[in-house]
Amino acid sequence: MTSAPWPAPFAATPLDATVTIPASKSLTNRYLVLAAVADGVCRLRAPLASRDSDLMIQALRALGAGIQEVPGSGPVPDLVVTPIPAGHCVDASVDCGLAGTVMRFVPPLAALLSGEVSFDGDPAARVRPMAPIVAALAGLGVKVSDGADGLMPFTVHGTGTVRGGHVAIDAAGSSQFISAILLVAARFTQGLHLEHTGESVPSVDHISMTVQVLRSLGVTVDDSTPKHWIVAPGPIAAFDVVLEQDLSNAGPFLAAALASRGTVRIPNWPLNTTQVGDKWREILPQFGATVSLDDGVLTVTGGPEILGVDIADTSELAPSAAALCALATGPSRLRGIAHLRGHETDRLAALVAEINALGGNAVETPDGLIINPAPLHGGVFHSYEDHRMATAGAIIGLAVPGVTVEDIATTAKTMPAFPQMWADMVAQTTVTEA
Numbered sequence: 001m002t003s004a005p006w007p008a009p010f011a012a013t014p015l016d017a018t019v020t021i022p023a024s025k026s027l028t029n030r031y032l033v034l035a036a037v038a039d040g041v042c043r044l045r046a047p048l049a050s051r052d053s054d055l056m057i058q059a060l061r062a063l064g065a066g067i068q069e070v071p072g073s074g075p076v077p078d079l080v081v082t083p084i085p086a087g088h089c090v091d092a093s094v095d096c097g098l099a100g101t102v103m104r105f106v107p108p109l110a111a112l113l114s115g116e117v118s119f120d121g122d123p124a125a126r127v128r129p130m131a132p133i134v135a136a137l138a139g140l141g142v143k144v145s146d147g148a149d150g151l152m153p154f155t156v157h158g159t160g161t162v163r164g165g166h167v168a169i170d171a172a173g174s175s176q177f178i179s180a181i182l183l184v185a186a187r188f189t190q191g192l193h194l195e196h197t198g199e200s201v202p203s204v205d206h207i208s209m210t211v212q213v214l215r216s217l218g219v220t221v222d223d224s225t226p227k228h229w230i231v232a233p234g235p236i237a238a239f240d241v242v243l244e245q246d247l248s249n250a251g252p253f254l255a256a257a258l259a260s261r262g263t264v265r266i267p268n269w270p271l272n273t274t275q276v277g278d279k280w281r282e283i284l285p286q287f288g289a290t291v292s293l294d295d296g297v298l299t300v301t302g303g304p305e306i307l308g309v310d311i312a313d314t315s316e317l318a319p320s321a322a323a324l325c326a327l328a329t330g331p332s333r334l335r336g337i338a339h340l341r342g343h344e345t346d347r348l349a350a351l352v353a354e355i356n357a358l359g360g361n362a363v364e365t366p367d368g369l370i371i372n373p374a375p376l377h378g379g380v381f382h383s384y385e386d387h388r389m390a391t392a393g394a395i396i397g398l399a400v401p402g403v404t405v406e407d408i409a410t411t412a413k414t415m416p417a418f419p420q421m422w423a424d425m426v427a428q429t430t431v432t433e434a
Contacts, residue, residue, distance in 0.1 A: 015426065018266075022246060023076070026206060027243055028048040029101040031213070032047075059096070067079055093117070093118045094110075094118065100343070105179070108133070120153035130151055168197050169195075175201055175207050189233065193229075195227060202336070217239055247276070249414055251280055255395045264425070269296055287307050288306055315337065318340055335367055344386035348364050390411050
């Protein structure tokens with residue numbers, strides 16, 4: 001169900017705000033999958049509570065994992081996960097919603113069980129590419145029915161074991177195809193030698209995140225040869241982990257500092273992290289912002305203008321970056337993001353349509369966007385059931401009065417409290433003389 005049109009708050013004065021961001025979706029859902037195949041009970045502290053993480057929890061429970069909410073140290077309950085019992089037999093249906101991590105990460109796990117597990121999701125999920133997962137499972141000797149078109153719905157027919165060994169796929173469409181197989185590869189009888197046969201893999205930082213998390217749990221992963229990942233068979237250690245906040249979801253709030261010519265602070269920013277969102281510290285200065293990290297607080301202050309940029313591989317950060325490009329005083333180019341055409345929506349086409357509908361000047365290129373300066377006006381910014389499109393509209397609305405975001409509730413995918421958090425941020429402004 002979509003929400004009523006949301007009038008994006010306009011920042012009449014520069015912001016002076018501090019915002020705390022919920023946990024990382026990427027880390028929460030990776031740790032949930034690993035907990036389901038670990039060698040003991042695991043605990044996720046301060047995890048993300050959102051539609052994507054709820055869908056993952058429901059999927060893992062359907063496959064036999066025990067997941068219990070227990071009081072934690074913050075507003076969100078901790079999760080205690082009892083792994084799926086060895087030799088578990090199950091016939092189940094998994095609702096993937098529009099969560100790429102669920103539709104890509106869970107099928108290889110289902111292949112380790114005995115039984116038939118069917119996968120489907122929202123109408124928009126039925127057009128998201130799944131062929132590399134289906135091909136990888138087939139290459140590993142796992143039967144998948146109704147997936148010949150490389151799309152959902154399909155059914156995984158598990159026999160209780162996966163032999164593993166060498167398998168080659170083209171993962172140029174999404175790094176999730178690589179991470180999906182790596183996450184459970186240590187449970188394959190022969191381990192795994194995964195080879196990417198296409199051109200460069202997008203969002204390699206997400207693969208690095210997967211590899212580092214696996215290594216932290218005692219899994220041996222050799223990624224020394226480009227486009228090859230070798231995982232040794234063996235146990236996945238039980239863990240007790242505190243989840244980092246979502247640095248990608250911090251992006252719109254940091255961008256708000258530039259859009260309002262103000263300052264936004266994010267506490268508890270990690271000094272070292274595997275999250276792609278840490279790139280904001282490199283990206284925002286190119287737009288003219290001042291960025292500092294002191295005592296765990298990331299502070300971003302906007303400059304007198306937003307500068308045009310030429311940036312490569314902004315990955316999931318691209319919609320927020322594109323919103324800043326639309327507000328910039330110079331031309332901008334975002335490169336190396338062709339794979340965004342296969343995300344929750346075709347993000348490149350959607351960004352061009354919505355920026356131009358507000359008077360902007362954006363065009364698609366084969367691998368990204370060119371956005372030139374143009375005076376913007378109010379209007380409806382459509383979300384396309386995509387949380388990052390909705391937040392891009394909110395950023396533009398800070399600087400352009402009269403912008404309305406269609407279906408702001410789609411932000412519940414990874415940040416259910418976004419509308420209130422945004423309103424609270426905008427209420428924190430610099431003190432001006434009466």
